[in-house]
Amino acid sequence: MLHEPAAEVGIENASKKKASLGVWFFFLYLIFYGGFVVIGVLNYELLATEVVAGLNLALVYGIGLIVFAVLLGMLYNFLCSKYEDDLNTKEVQE
Amino acid sequence: MIYEVSYIAIFFFVIFVGLVLGLSFYFARKTSTASSYYAAGGQIHWAVNGIAFAGDYLSAASFLGICGMIATVGFDGFLYSIGFLAGWIVALFLIAEPLKRLGKYTFTDALNSTFKSRAITLTAAISTLIVSIFYLIPQMVGAGDLVTPLLGFPHWVGVVLVGAVVIYIVASAGMTSTTYVQFIKGALLLLLSIILTIYILKNGFTLNPDQKGKTYHKFLTLSPQMADTNVVSVDGWKVVSQQQVKGKNFVKLEQTGIERWFHLVNKENTYSLKEALSISDGDSGTKLYNGQPKGNANFFQVGHLSKIIVDGKEVDKTGVVGPFQFLSTIRESEIVRFSEVKFTDGGKKVSLFIQNVTSGEDFMLPGLKYKIGKGASVWSRLDFISLMLALFLGTAALPHILIRYYTVKSQRDARKSTILAIAAIGAFYVLTLYMGLGAAINGVQDVESSNMAAPLLAKGFGVVLFSIISAVAFATILGTVAGLIIASSGAIAHDLMDNYFKIDLSDGKKVKAGKIAAFGVGIFAIGLGIAFKGMNVSFLVGWAFSIAASANLPAILFLLFWKRTTASGIAASIVVGITSSLLIILTSPTMWDRYGLDAASAIHKLDNPAIISFPLAVLTAYVVSLMTKKSGNVKVISS
Numbered sequence: 001m002l003h004e005p006a007a008e009v010g011i012e013n014a015s016k017k018k019a020s021l022g023v024w025f026f027f028l029y030l031i032f033y034g035g036f037v038v039i040g041v042l043n044y045e046l047l048a049t050e051v052v053a054g055l056n057l058a059l060v061y062g063i064g065l066i067v068f069a070v071l072l073g074m075l076y077n078f079l080c081s082k083y084e085d086d087l088n089t090k091e092v093q094e
Numbered sequence: 095m096i097y098e099v100s101y102i103a104i105f106f107f108v109i110f111v112g113l114v115l116g117l118s119f120y121f122a123r124k125t126s127t128a129s130s131y132y133a134a135g136g137q138i139h140w141a142v143n144g145i146a147f148a149g150d151y152l153s154a155a156s157f158l159g160i161c162g163m164i165a166t167v168g169f170d171g172f173l174y175s176i177g178f179l180a181g182w183i184v185a186l187f188l189i190a191e192p193l194k195r196l197g198k199y200t201f202t203d204a205l206n207s208t209f210k211s212r213a214i215t216l217t218a219a220i221s222t223l224i225v226s227i228f229y230l231i232p233q234m235v236g237a238g239d240l241v242t243p244l245l246g247f248p249h250w251v252g253v254v255l256v257g258a259v260v261i262y263i264v265a266s267a268g269m270t271s272t273t274y275v276q277f278i279k280g281a282l283l284l285l286l287s288i289i290l291t292i293y294i295l296k297n298g299f300t301l302n303p304d305q306k307g308k309t310y311h312k313f314l315t316l317s318p319q320m321a322d323t324n325v326v327s328v329d330g331w332k333v334v335s336q337q338q339v340k341g342k343n344f345v346k347l348e349q350t351g352i353e354r355w356f357h358l359v360n361k362e363n364t365y366s367l368k369e370a371l372s373i374s375d376g377d378s379g380t381k382l383y384n385g386q387p388k389g390n391a392n393f394f395q396v397g398h399l400s401k402i403i404v405d406g407k408e409v410d411k412t413g414v415v416g417p418f419q420f421l422s423t424i425r426e427s428e429i430v431r432f433s434e435v436k437f438t439d440g441g442k443k444v445s446l447f448i449q450n451v452t453s454g455e456d457f458m459l460p461g462l463k464y465k466i467g468k469g470a471s472v473w474s475r476l477d478f479i480s481l482m483l484a485l486f487l488g489t490a491a492l493p494h495i496l497i498r499y500y501t502v503k504s505q506r507d508a509r510k511s512t513i514l515a516i517a518a519i520g521a522f523y524v525l526t527l528y529m530g531l532g533a534a535i536n537g538v539q540d541v542e543s544s545n546m547a548a549p550l551l552a553k554g555f556g557v558v559l560f561s562i563i564s565a566v567a568f569a570t571i572l573g574t575v576a577g578l579i580i581a582s583s584g585a586i587a588h589d590l591m592d593n594y595f596k597i598d599l600s601d602g603k604k605v606k607a608g609k610i611a612a613f614g615v616g617i618f619a620i621g622l623g624i625a626f627k628g629m630n631v632s633f634l635v636g637w638a639f640s641i642a643a644s645a646n647l648p649a650i651l652f653l654l655f656w657k658r659t660t661a662s663g664i665a666a667s668i669v670v671g672i673t674s675s676l677l678i679i680l681t682s683p684t685m686w687d688r689y690g691l692d693a694a695s696a697i698h699k700l701d702n703p704a705i706i707s708f709p710l711a712v713l714t715a716y717v718v719s720l721m722t723k724k725s726g727n728v729k730v731i732s733s
Binding site: 015019022023025026029030031036037040041044045047048053054055056058059062063065066067069070072073074076077078080081086 | 169172173175176179182183184187188190192195362394418421422423425426455459460461466467468470475479482485504509512513516517520522523524527535654655706
């Protein structure tokens with residue numbers, strides 16, 4: 001198989017910052033995702049509560065998890081790009 | 095199920111599969127280097143790349159399995175949508191950037207280059223092989239299910255067909271998943287899902303979900319004469335026998351020489367007989383569908399609403415509904431699902447599919463498959479947590495999902511592509527909810543397999559839509575199976591024979607060994623595809639995720655985030671992860687049922703192993719690393 005990367009990594013001073021941002025975002029998402037599981041196991045009836053437009057909490061939370069993942073992914077990409085721009089450009093200027 | 099073969103469907107199916115395969119071969123011939131293989135350098139527009147990301151991730155299992163599971167057990171199927179997307183995000187946050195810095199595509203490459211340990215080479219290769227095989231099972235099952243309604247062949251023919259085509263492709267030319275092919279698959283899957291959802295909303299709700307040229311079967315309800323709890327007589331029918339299975343009573347009646355099964359229901363001391371679908375052993379090895387030979391085509395697609403409530407009022411049908419109204423109406427209404435009951439009657443096997451009236455409220459909550467509400471056992475709660483854990487962590491343990499992320503030259507374009515991909519994947523998973531629910535209420539389900547819910551729903555709306563959806567799913571399966579067989583044969587021929595056992599082969603013989611390995615894995619996959627017939631493919635993918643999360647994720651996380659990790663710690667963790675997850679799966683109630691035993695008598699009640707196997711593997715990596723610690727062993731990426 002093909003074992004070598006095709007992308008050229010180049011100057012990369014933002015790695016550490018990006019990795020730690022990733023870990024923070026992971027835990028943030030874990031809390032939200034874990035919340036759904038915890039409610040399901042400990043207070044199942046709560047999931048049946050109507051929240052908005054005739055939808056119950058299970059549906060709103062479930063679709064919310066998908067939407068939140070998309071938003072968080074976008075924010076992660078935005079911040080990673082920003083770190084790369086800031087840190088890698090500085091290096092070049094110095 | 096019994097299907098009429100449609101030549102129009104076959105025509106479009108063949109054209110589309112041919113087109114996708116042809117493109118794959120065309121690009122395979124044009125590409126030789128890693129960069130052109132995946133991303134054609136930096137020449138591709140970021141939007142094309144973004145949809146190709148989505149095409150990589152949205153396997154046929156997502157499409158077939160999730161929609162099918164939502165159609166049969168409601169919200170519990172949607173758990174897979176939530177979990178698969180969460181898994182993608184976890185992989186992006188935790189693995190993508192650190193692994194990119196290592197300059198590797200996959201975690202096995204990263205592990206091998208970091209540790210240069212024979213034990214890791216061996217365990218990682220075995221892990222790749224086992225995860226690939228478990229991933230192959232749902233693909234093969236899906237392939238078998240797809241050809242049944244299209245070509246009228248039995249399930250096993252579909253499995254053998256896919257196996258044979260893929261073995262031929264792998265052994266002769268090789269097949270690549272280039273960006274353009276993945277783009278076409280991803281875009282078509284999204285587009286077709288949007289079209290299907292629009293059809294569903296436009297169609298609204300009706301108590302009689304007739305299909306084009308086919309009226310929905312009207313299920314009989316008979317009033318029997320009773321003596322205590324026994325059926326004595328029924329007007330117009332002859333009572334043949336009655337039996338009790340797991341607290342439910344089933345009655346066999348006969349009319350004009352045809353035997354039919356009914357479910358005896360007692361509601362407020364009034365007994366009624368509800369018509370059931372049956373598949374039973376006939377004489378000389380034939381199967382009877384509703385008491386008649388297959389040729390009589392007396393078997394039905396099912397799934398309907400028994401009550402439609404809109405704004406508190408009961409109605410027979412609605413017109414067009416909005417996306418929110420669609421969900422809220424189902425929640426207020428009442429759905430008839432079909433549950434399977436197996437037993438023997440006079441030494442002959444009988445599978446009954448009985449009407450199971452379920453309130454919309456229950457259907458739109460978790461609990462029909464993974465029981466977690468009132469009265470749920472500790473086991474079933476654990477099973478639910480275990481599933482959610484496996485889905486959450488499983489994708490990150492299959493880092494090849496992110497391969498395309500590493501291959502785009504311009505960072506900025508890679509970011510734009512990723513954003514589009516996340517949005518596309520997220521939108522697709524929301525649409526699975528509509529497609530699954532649409533299949534549940536539109537009388538299109540095949541009781542023998544939940545996997546065909548979405549394509550059969552498409553068939554209800556038009557045969558061309560059906561054949562295109564089936565073709566896209568089939569081509570996706572072909573591509574995935576080819577990739578998995580290449581990965582497995584690589585693990586055997588390259589990692590095991592060459593790197594681990596150091597078998598000295600000439601280049602020509604190495605290629606031959608790889609092809610023989612591919613052939614062996616292909617045959618094995620065909621066998622498994624047949625053995626697991628009828629199981630939901632998302633459920634099976636859940637198993638592959640559990641094994642991957644247990645075997646691979648602790649290893650990769652320790653490699654990336656803990657300085658004191660040792661090669662022995664990693665190898666031990668992979669072994670413990672694989673062994674424990676496999677043991678739990680092979681002794682699970684679902685497997686007990688596959689072995690032909692009573693699922694209730696299985697030695698434990700856990701269908702998803704991650705809740706035990708993942709922590710065990712983490713603990714092993716930690717303890718063994720401490721026991722075998724050496725200074726300066728690993729350069730940690732993210733400390």
